[in-house]
Structure formats: C-alpha cells, structure tokens
Amino acid sequence: MGFIDQWLKADVPGLVGSEWRHTGTTFDVDNPATGEIIAQVADMGADDARDAVAAAYEAGSAWRKTPAKQRHALLHRWFTLIMEHADDLARLMTLEQGKPLVESRGEVAYGASFIEFFAEEAKRMAGETLPTHAADKRLLVLREPVGVVAAITPWNFPLAMITRKCAPALAAGCTVVIKPAEATPLTALAAAYLALEAGLPAGTINVVTAKTPAAVGDVLTSDARVRKVSFTGSTPVGKHLMAQCASTVKKTAMELGGNAPFIVFDDADIDAAVSGALASKYRNAGQTCVCTNRFLVQDGIYDRFVAKLAERVEALQVGNGLEDGTTIGPLINQAAIDKVQRHVDDAVSQGARLICGGKPHAAGERFFAPTVLADVTPDMRVATEETFGPLAPVFRFTKDEDAIAMANDTPFGLAAYFYASDYRRIWHTMEALEYGMVGVNEGIISTELAPFGGVKESGLGREGSHHGLEEFTELKYVCVGGL
C-alpha cells in the first residue's frame, strides 16, 4: 500500500499518544472538485480529546528535558521526510482541499520550511543573566516551554497552518494536540504519521479529528493541563475560544479573519500591480486570510488597471486541481459559493459594474468563475465582509488620505498591500496602515522567516521567525541570593 493510499480509505484513525485510534463512528471527507467521498475519518469526541491531552501532558515531562540539539535533529528528520513525500502529500492535499497541484506542492515546501526553520531555532532558545541590584544576589531568566499546546487549524492550508504552530511548539519543548479542520484531516494525519516516523516520541504530537468541533474544543480550552491554545480560523470562533480559555487563563494565539486592502496609486508600475493583484487575490481561489478583499485604485490609473486585471483574470484556468494547467480550483463547500454569489449580487444591485465572471463556473458545483467588479462603493457588502472567494471588487479614490482612511476603516488588521513608486508616498503609506503585515510593491509576503499575524480583530501573536518560537515559551525569573 502506497503512502497516499493509507489515508484514502473507509476507516482512517486519529492519533492519541502511540495509538492510531479508531472510533465507532466516522465522518466523510470529500473531494471538493468532484464531490466524491475519498475517505472516512474517526469522529472523535471529548473523551478522545482528554486522552490526547493526557498523552501530550505525559510526553511533555521527558520532551522538555530532551536536549535542544536532539530536538533539532528529530525535527530536521521530520522536515526531510515531508520533503521526501512531497508529491504524495501534495496530491492528498489537492484531493481533500481542491487547490491546484502546483499550489499544493508550494504549500508542502512552505509547510516544511517552518519545520526546518524551527529545528534550527530549537538550538537558539537562550535565557539571560541580568545585572543585579544587590552584591550578594544574581538574577537569571530561564526560557521554558509553556507546556501542552492545542493547535486548532483551518482547511485552507491543511499542512502549513499545522507546521507553523507545531514546529515552534515542539522546538520549544512543548507537546501538541492538533484539532484539524473537518474538511481536511488527511494531510494533518499524514504529517503526524511522518513525525512519528522521524522519531518524535509518542505523545509529543496527537491528532483529534471530529466532524463537529465544539465538544473537542470545549476540552482543549478548559482542561487545565493545556497551557496554550493556538488557533487559526474565523474571528467569531476565535473570540469564542478566547472566552473559553479565560476560565483557566491560558495563553492564546489567534490568527483570525482579514479584510485586506490593495491600494494602487497613480504612480504604480501597473503591470507589477496587476501581477501582484492576481497572486494576492486568486491563489487558493481567494481562500486565504491574507487574500486581497478590496482593491482601492486611484482615478488616474483606474480604467487601465481594471482592463488589465480583467484580461489576466479571464485567462485563468478553472478546473480540477489535479489537471495540468489548472490555476483556480473549486471552493471548499456550497456555503462558500453562496457567499461569493451574495457579494456579487449585492454589489451589482447597488450599481457595481460586472466586468467578468459573476456566476458559478461550468467546471462543477463548487466552482465559481473568477470575477472582477468595478465601481464598487463602501456601502456594498464586499467593503466590510471577507468574501473568501475569487472576487476582486475595485473601489475608486482620488486623494491618498482617502485611500488610507478607507483601508483602515475596518475592525480587521491582518495584511495590506500597496503599489507606488514615490518614496515619500511609500514611507507615509507604510506607516499609516493599521495592519500587522504590509506588502509594498509585493502581493505575496508569507515566509517562515518573517512574523505573520494581525492587529485589531485579526488576532493576537505572531507565527514564523524567532518571534514565533518565543510565543511557545515562558520566562522564569530566578533570584539566587546569599552569595
């Protein structure tokens, strides 16, 4: 049986400690491109979640004492195994999530890059000695792992959202319980399988799969042994989980929704802006939290930008992600299709101009035609709600300060992008945007080397870079007296 086949069957187990656990009931995982059921996965509940927490807690006492150099070696081996299985993992990802194979391959490399990076960082998790306030005392700061981490992850990046949390957690000496999204549990299970193959001790990584997440979520947010909940997903669920974590004062990391603006000033390199727009808006069919949600384009360049964007959008290849040449796959479910259609209909009914797309695509039930809308105004739904689909609404502005005010007029603050060439304008705009991440003349900004995260209601905490490791550590101040 090939590596991929063991995840495409009727009774796929979850992982609790060293046990691949089957449950009496399973739930279906389907291929969004075809609707075909590709696997049935253990539908785990509160008891399984408690067992997974217990396994992580138990494994934690040895793992936190494992020398950093050894943690490095094990994580590095995990990275190598993921890269060795990159083709199979990419195929599995496309089957359960729908994104084009070329994007799945990109995500495998991106997901693995966090493991490689944090394997290195494990060796650099240093404490401090501080100047003292008394001759007979010495002040030390130890940097320690926080303990058991619950990682609750979404379906849009089935691997990378897991490795971006688990790699730094494991590097820091924490153990993890993963609750993957119900739409994409297979990639998560395959990654955990490879972690055990790499030699990570049983219990350091656990996967609790469930059709409806609330019962598992209740355990992960209330069990006192869990010390940190790291969540990526929607803002309402994030707020709910934060509230639940309050009763045991857990640390939380929240990567929540966005409403990313993409500003194109008159002096922008228009071809670069259109290429950036395409990458930022349409990858993963618009289903990423840093995807542009609003294009704000200055008067002098507006018509040319819309025309060039539409030309490139009409050339996108919509289809099954497994087929060569596909650049836009399906959306994850029917609700996602309905939301894009609602946004289009609302905008058009209020006077927006439909330039291309605007309706479901003939490739299948969950495909939506890549869409461009012009003459969009701030009272339309697309201005305030995250579409999470292949729809580019283009707003118009005249003065720089109006664009910045529009860009900031949202409770969200994850990613923002702008294209310009005047250096003063670049500097002022960069500083004025109330966002955690800004792309300047760049539409793709994610890398394991930089801190990813948002401000305002887009979240708390940062993932990636050395900041991403610190999120999984606690400081212990030690005063040595009587010297």
Ligand code: ADP
């Ligand atoms: P999306 O809209 O991207 O599906 P969600 O916020 O609904 O975003 O889901 C992100 C992750 O959060 C998924 O793994 C989902 O199962 C999980 N989730 C949703 N509701 C809860 C909950 N009440 N408790 C724990 N996890 C939850």
